[in-house]
Amino acid sequence: MKLGRIAVIAVVVAAIGALFAFGLLRGNPDDRNITSNLIGKPAPAFALPLYERYWTDYGETFALDDHLGKPLVINFWASWCLPCYDEAPVLQQAWQAYGPQGVQFVGVQTQDRDKRDEGRAFIARFNLGFPNVLDNDSLVGVDWALYGVPETFFVDASGKVVAKHIGPVTPEVIEQQVGALLRGGA
Amino acid sequence: MKKIVYALLGVAVLAVAGFLISKALQSSLVYFILPSEYARDTAAFEGKRVRLGGLVQAGSVQFDDAKLHLTFQITDGLKDYPVQYDGAPPDLFQENGGVVIEGRFHDNVFVGDNLLVKHSSDYHPPVAGEPIDVEALKESLR
Amino acid sequence: MFELQLGPLGSASVFLAFGLALYGAVAGVLGATRRDARLQTSARLAAVAGFILATAAVVVMQAALLTNDFSVSYVAGHSRIASPTWVKVVTMWAALEGSILLWAWLLTGYTALLAITAPLSPLRPYAISIMQAVQVFFLGVLAFLANPFKVVPFPPLDGPGPNELLQNHWMMAVHPLLMYLGFVGLTVPFAYAMAALITRRPGTEWMTQTRRWTLTGWGFLSGAIVAGGWWSYEVLGWGGYWAWDPVENVSFMPWLTATAFIHSVQVQERRRMLKPWNVLLIVATFSLSILGTFLTRSGVVSSVHAFGNGPVGPAFLVFFLLVTLAAFGLLAARWDDVKDRADLDSVVSREGGFLGVNILFVTLTAAVLLGTLFPLIVEAVTGDKVTVGAPFFDQTTLPLWMLVLLLMGIGPLLPWRRAQQQSLARNLAWLAVAFVVSGALAWLLGVHKVYPALTVALAGYNLMSLYLLLSGALAPRLRLANRGALQVFRSYAVESRRRVGSMIVHFAVVIVAVGVAFSSGYRVDEQLRLDFGSSAEFSGYTLTAVDRFMERTPARISAGAVIAVTRNGRPVTTLRPRLNLFGEAGRTVPTPAVYYTATHDLYLNLNSSVGPDTTFVVLRVVKSPLVTWIWVGGAILLLGTAYSLGGGRRTVPAPAHAREKHEGAPA
Numbered sequence: 001m002k003l004g005r006i007a008v009i010a011v012v013v014a015a016i017g018a019l020f021a022f023g024l025l026r027g028n029p030d031d032r033n034i035t036s037n038l039i040g041k042p043a044p045a046f047a048l049p050l051y052e053r054y055w056t057d058y059g060e061t062f063a064l065d066d067h068l069g070k071p072l073v074i075n076f077w078a079s080w081c082l083p084c085y086d087e088a089p090v091l092q093q094a095w096q097a098y099g100p101q102g103v104q105f106v107g108v109q110t111q112d113r114d115k116r117d118e119g120r121a122f123i124a125r126f127n128l129g130f131p132n133v134l135d136n137d138s139l140v141g142v143d144w145a146l147y148g149v150p151e152t153f154f155v156d157a158s159g160k161v162v163a164k165h166i167g168p169v170t171p172e173v174i175e176q177q178v179g180a181l182l183r184g185g186a
Numbered sequence: 187m188k189k190i191v192y193a194l195l196g197v198a199v200l201a202v203a204g205f206l207i208s209k210a211l212q213s214s215l216v217y218f219i220l221p222s223e224y225a226r227d228t229a230a231f232e233g234k235r236v237r238l239g240g241l242v243q244a245g246s247v248q249f250d251d252a253k254l255h256l257t258f259q260i261t262d263g264l265k266d267y268p269v270q271y272d273g274a275p276p277d278l279f280q281e282n283g284g285v286v287i288e289g290r291f292h293d294n295v296f297v298g299d300n301l302l303v304k305h306s307s308d309y310h311p312p313v314a315g316e317p318i319d320v321e322a323l324k325e326s327l328r
Numbered sequence: 329m330f331e332l333q334l335g336p337l338g339s340a341s342v343f344l345a346f347g348l349a350l351y352g353a354v355a356g357v358l359g360a361t362r363r364d365a366r367l368q369t370s371a372r373l374a375a376v377a378g379f380i381l382a383t384a385a386v387v388v389m390q391a392a393l394l395t396n397d398f399s400v401s402y403v404a405g406h407s408r409i410a411s412p413t414w415v416k417v418v419t420m421w422a423a424l425e426g427s428i429l430l431w432a433w434l435l436t437g438y439t440a441l442l443a444i445t446a447p448l449s450p451l452r453p454y455a456i457s458i459m460q461a462v463q464v465f466f467l468g469v470l471a472f473l474a475n476p477f478k479v480v481p482f483p484p485l486d487g488p489g490p491n492e493l494l495q496n497h498w499m500m501a502v503h504p505l506l507m508y509l510g511f512v513g514l515t516v517p518f519a520y521a522m523a524a525l526i527t528r529r530p531g532t533e534w535m536t537q538t539r540r541w542t543l544t545g546w547g548f549l550s551g552a553i554v555a556g557g558w559w560s561y562e563v564l565g566w567g568g569y570w571a572w573d574p575v576e577n578v579s580f581m582p583w584l585t586a587t588a589f590i591h592s593v594q595v596q597e598r599r600r601m602l603k604p605w606n607v608l609l610i611v612a613t614f615s616l617s618i619l620g621t622f623l624t625r626s627g628v629v630s631s632v633h634a635f636g637n638g639p640v641g642p643a644f645l646v647f648f649l650l651v652t653l654a655a656f657g658l659l660a661a662r663w664d665d666v667k668d669r670a671d672l673d674s675v676v677s678r679e680g681g682f683l684g685v686n687i688l689f690v691t692l693t694a695a696v697l698l699g700t701l702f703p704l705i706v707e708a709v710t711g712d713k714v715t716v717g718a719p720f721f722d723q724t725t726l727p728l729w730m731l732v733l734l735l736m737g738i739g740p741l742l743p744w745r746r747a748q749q750q751s752l753a754r755n756l757a758w759l760a761v762a763f764v765v766s767g768a769l770a771w772l773l774g775v776h777k778v779y780p781a782l783t784v785a786l787a788g789y790n791l792m793s794l795y796l797l798l799s800g801a802l803a804p805r806l807r808l809a810n811r812g813a814l815q816v817f818r819s820y821a822v823e824s825r826r827r828v829g830s831m832i833v834h835f836a837v838v839i840v841a842v843g844v845a846f847s848s849g850y851r852v853d854e855q856l857r858l859d860f861g862s863s864a865e866f867s868g869y870t871l872t873a874v875d876r877f878m879e880r881t882p883a884r885i886s887a888g889a890v891i892a893v894t895r896n897g898r899p900v901t902t903l904r905p906r907l908n909l910f911g912e913a914g915r916t917v918p919t920p921a922v923y924y925t926a927t928h929d930l931y932l933n934l935n936s937s938v939g940p941d942t943t944f945v946v947l948r949v950v951k952s953p954l955v956t957w958i959w960v961g962g963a964i965l966l967l968g969t970a971y972s973l974g975g976g977r978r979t980v981p982a983p984a985h986a987r988e989k990h991e992g993a994p995a
Contacts, residue, residue, distance in 0.1 A: 005660035013653045019701070020645050022708045023628035080489075082404040085482040118485050125482060203691055207698065207724055214720035215702075218713040237715060254857050254946060273855050274935050274946035 044143040048133035071181035072155035079118035087168035105130035110141040222264035338477030341385035349463035356457030372443035379440035398483040402476030408489030410882040418501035422490035425476035432466035454523035499559040506552035513545020518614040547969035554962030565933040567950030578620030588689035681739030737793035762792030783845035829972025839961035851952040
């Protein structure tokens with residue numbers, strides 16, 4: 001009798017648990033695994049002002065069109081974004097490793113209106129060697145259908161978006177995606 | 187004796203509650219559908235309250251700011267239908283953007299009363315002539 | 329020079345508090361089973377030390393927030409330099425990790441207070457251990473899954489700031505605090521109920537010792553719900569205060585079961601009956617509060633109030649299932665000790681009324697739970713995506729609310745055990761007269777909708793009931809004492825705080841019910857387009873768009889319209905509905921402008937953006953009658969609860985002679 005009651009309760013609790021487990025596993029619209037519909041499409045063009053330290057190498061404006069034909073890594077960041085600080089050294093290292101192999105990295109500061117001093121400080125702190133631009137109106141971010149920052153897009157030599165990474169990139173992600181870009185482009 | 191009375195009372199209360207709840211559920215369950223799902227099963231959704239998800243077709247938006255009347259075509263790439271809505275377009279409402287609108291279909295025209303913009307940016311507007319991943323669209327609008 | 333780092337300091341406090349909670353939970357139980365007083369004392373000391381450590385963690389968090397220390401991950405993720413100080417303080421509970429910290433801190437505070445003040449009893453060590461076991465969960469989540477004190481190796485210069493909706497209204501600072509105070513307060517009776525089951529002492533001990541905790545917790549939870557409604561009203565821009573959104577529902581369900589509980593315990597105190605009900609209700613209250621956190625923090629049910637997901641959701645699910653299984657399993661195992669031996673003498677009695685309260689509130693809870701989870705069930709079974717709209721909740725709960733009001737009037741007039749036919753008949757006649765007269769009056773004055781009219785009738789009926797209750801209590805005293813009525817009332821109010829407190833609360837419920845019935849039944853809602861300089865008529869008012877304005881503070885940019893409101897040619901007020909933008913990454917949130925009056929509110933929300941070149945605005949204009957009375961009623965309800973609690977510890981439940989006389993079978 002007593003065991004029977006406990007068994008009934010166990011079954012009911014298990015059923016509720018199963019329902020909620022279904023809810024958890026069914027995935028979420030916010031899920032980071034959802035792929036962008038940009039993938040396979042041409043990279044949306046942009047031309048944005050560069051920070052001063054890059055002027056000698058790239059001029060005052062960075063236009064994406066000028067760099068199509070090379071594998072591209074486009075990283076969106078903001079000065080207030082915590083994970084961006086985690087990934088900045090990773091990107092700088094990757095730039096040092098892959099830049100000489102012909103991969104162009106670009107940092108786009110977005111959702112960060114008029115935060116030029118903060119942007120400069122961010123770049124200086126990590127001594128970012130790859131060009132960084134300011135998307136002051138955040139409109140490029142809209143074109144690229146950003147979900148948030150940081151997000152990183154990988155564009156192949158034909159100018160098509162091949163992959164998108166939401167959240168901070170890790171050396172593994174870079175190695176995998178940039179490796180694929182280089183193999184595909186070679 | 188008393189126990190039987192209580193049991194009967196309990197059953198009666200449960201039956202009434204169950205009846206009311208199931209009736210209320212039937213009338214206030216709102217399905218979330220896409221235009222192509224309406225096209226597939228028109229009879230089932232005609233005149234019923236639904237939440238219709240889709241994208242605002244480019245070039246179809248007309249807003250009469252004197253009468254506050256908004257019309258546009260909603261599409262999921264497979265089918266599109268005209269939508270009528272009394273009110274101003276909400277913040278962030280834009281062509282090719284995702285929307286979810288609550289209302290009813292009457293003869294292939296959707297009359298909505300609650301318009302929500304879903305700026306879930308995982309779904310990008312389709313490029314003309316290319317197929318649309320309907321499942322991904324639905325998932326992104328939920 | 330040693331440099332003080334806030335992050336590690338906070339982490340250390342959390343880890344130590346976690347260790348102490350673990351120790352206390354084990355030591356308390358061991359101390360109780362081995363009858364080792366020293367172990368028991370050490371568990372209580374651990375509870376106090378745990379509170380001190382958790383307080384240290386909170387102080388560290390506040391210091392980090394106020395000094396903009398972005399090397400602390402929570403601050404870097406959720407705070408912003410430009411925010412005003414009050415926003416920085418409440419940012420602690422603006423996001424998940426911080427709100428768990430708040431919850432854990434309040435829990436350790438209540439446990440420590442319990443460890444210091446609870447009278448010695450066989451239940452105490454177990455109850456404190458259970459509180460500490462709950463602490464183990466919260467502090468464990470904090471330490472291992474959602475540590476807000478993680479050190480950021482490269483601290484950003486500024487952060488994104490908290491959720492815009494929180495920054496938009498000071499009420500959002502209060503609402504979560506009240507809710508957690510309520511949840512934590514109701515953990516105390518839960519812990520005592522479990523202790524009672526473990527020790528096989530299902531008598532009245534566990535509830536008399538926790539009466540104050542229960543009532544305090546219930547009061548805070550009630551306050552949280554009213555505050556949440558007011559916040560929705562002032563922020564969400566649709567002119568309503570309750571939308572049956574899952575986030576609202578999950579905070580409402582524990583309140584429903586707790587309301588049933590505070591009524592039901594009185595039957596056990598007086599008649600030693602409804603024991604299984606009481607355990608069931610307090611277990612349900614506690615596990616629903618955990619379930620609510622799981623549902624809203626995991627994205628399992630979709631809601632307009634979106635929260636992120638992460639490992640915390642599954643942790644809450646596991647905890648919810650464990651608590652439910654353990655608590656109900658324990659109840660099943662101890663069923664033979666708990667089940668009632670006495671039976672109702674008559675359904676028409678005070679205890680019959682309380683049983684009715686239980687049934688009504690449990691049915692309400694079931695309806696709300698079903699409506700909230702139904703979309704998930706449908707999707708699991710058929711794969712269809714559906715939502716259950718507000719009409720479901722209205723259709724199922726409105727008749728039940730009417731029954732609640734009906735029972736609220738008659739229940740307190742019924743004597744214990746069995747009603748005497750004569751007095752009952754007289755009271756019923758008076759109640760019926762009040763019901764018919766106020767209902768008819770409402771109808772004549774133009775209230776022709778069913779629920780508002782019925783609510784007025786029931787309000788009149790309830791006021792009559794309160795009058796009968798009060799006069800019934802005062803009449804014999806007046807006859808005996810040759811003092812004035814006011815003096816007699818005052819001495820009665822001091823002697824019977826519980827009774828008077830409950831009357832105040834019931835009175836408040838009547839006010840809230842009328843406010844809800846009219847504001848939802850007779851609301852007028854329109855969209856208006858206004859060119860600057862032109863006017864439009866709305867429900868007796870003339871609205872003129874005078875100008876647009878733009879304001880910039882370090883924390884936000886606001887743009888809005890200046891609307892002059894006149895009535896019959898006389899200026900009434902000037903309203904400034906606006907849109908706010910907090911920070912660059914945020915989205916705009918509207919701030920409606922409300923003109924509050926005693927009879928109705930005029931509510932303006934800006935539905936179009938305002939820029940330097942806009943020539944017109946679109947306004948959502950809502951006029952809803954008697955809304956203010958919901959907030960007034962809420963305040964009275966809290967006053968009544970406080971009154972019932974006040975006045976020291978002398979107001980023990982029932983006089984001893986009454987208890988003996990009415991004793992059922994021995995417990």
